[in-house]
Amino acid sequence: MEQQNLQNWRALVNLVRVAYADGRSLPRAPWDVLDIGSHTGGLLSMFLLSLDRGNVKSLAGVEPILEARKTSGHRLENSSFFGTIEEVPSQSVDIVVSHETIYLVPDLPGWMQELKRILRPTGGAFIALGSHGENDAWLRWKYRLEELYDHKSFEYQPMEILEMGHAAGFDMELSRLFPEPRRSMRYSPPEDGWGEFNSAEEALGHRDKKLVFTFYPKR
Numbered sequence: 001m002e003q004q005n006l007q008n009w010r011a012l013v014n015l016v017r018v019a020y021a022d023g024r025s026l027p028r029a030p031w032d033v034l035d036i037g038s039h040t041g042g043l044l045s046m047f048l049l050s051l052d053r054g055n056v057k058s059l060a061g062v063e064p065i066l067e068a069r070k071t072s073g074h075r076l077e078n079s080s081f082f083g084t085i086e087e088v089p090s091q092s093v094d095i096v097v098s099h100e101t102i103y104l105v106p107d108l109p110g111w112m113q114e115l116k117r118i119l120r121p122t123g124g125a126f127i128a129l130g131s132h133g134e135n136d137a138w139l140r141w142k143y144r145l146e147e148l149y150d151h152k153s154f155e156y157q158p159m160e161i162l163e164m165g166h167a168a169g170f171d172m173e174l175s176r177l178f179p180e181p182r183r184s185m186r187y188s189p190p191e192d193g194w195g196e197f198n199s200a201e202e203a204l205g206h207r208d209k210k211l212v213f214t215f216y217p218k219r
């Protein structure tokens with residue numbers, strides 16, 4: 001999973017950097033950074049690789065899989081990991097990032113209330129998601145994965161996510177993860193229910209389906 005995600009993580013960290021440089025409503029670095037769905041800490045490591053280390057005060061993650069939390073802890077100094085978002089202390093985070101996780105969250109309005117609780121009022125959350133209701137390829141995989149492995153996920157519409165965030169008290173922004181034209185894609189045969197495309201157009205357009213929802217607490 002890590003290798004194919006390096007470009008995605010780099011693009012997400014870059015989006016945070018651009019938002020900061022553009023004078024978006026983010027606190028002055030160094031930041032307390034939290035990744036929700038941090039798995040083994042790849043995206044958090046990318047934060048250290050891509051930004052001046054002086055911009056990061058602490059790193060933390062929310063990850064339900066114990067083994068993955070342990071691996072991240074060994075990999076990253078000055079870091080802490082939680083099993084659920086409810087365990088994260090209130091008003092403790094400047095920047096939240098998340099990549100391909102909120103489609104696994106059953107109660108998204110409740111999750112957004114938690115996001116509001118943990119994020120400092122000056123902070124921002126950058127939530128990347130390709131697994132949503134406007135991505136036809138993912139919708140096919142979703143149902144196949146459910147049949148094959150009983151893999152439970154939730155079909156959220158991008159507009160619905162924006163509306164929920166607004167109702168939860170956030171100023172919402174929507175970006176593409178890859179704003180620059182990306183016209184090449186490495187072919188790999190479909191496996192385990194993932195990765196099958198019906199056409200070249202669908203395969204080339206797949207990454208363009210990755211959206212980033214930015215949540216800024218309303219002032």
Ligand SMILES: C[S@@+](CC[C@H](N)C(=O)[O-])C[C@H]1O[C@@H](n2cnc3c(N)ncnc32)[C@H](O)[C@@H]1O
Nearest residue numbers: 036037038039062063064065099100101104105
């Ligand atoms: C598709 S993986 C993405 C992992 C990582 N963000 C990446 O980019 O490789 C989803 C991750 O979210 C975790 N997860 C599932 N439900 C979660 C929840 N409610 N809160 C936080 N993480 C969750 C899973 O254990 C898994 O590590």
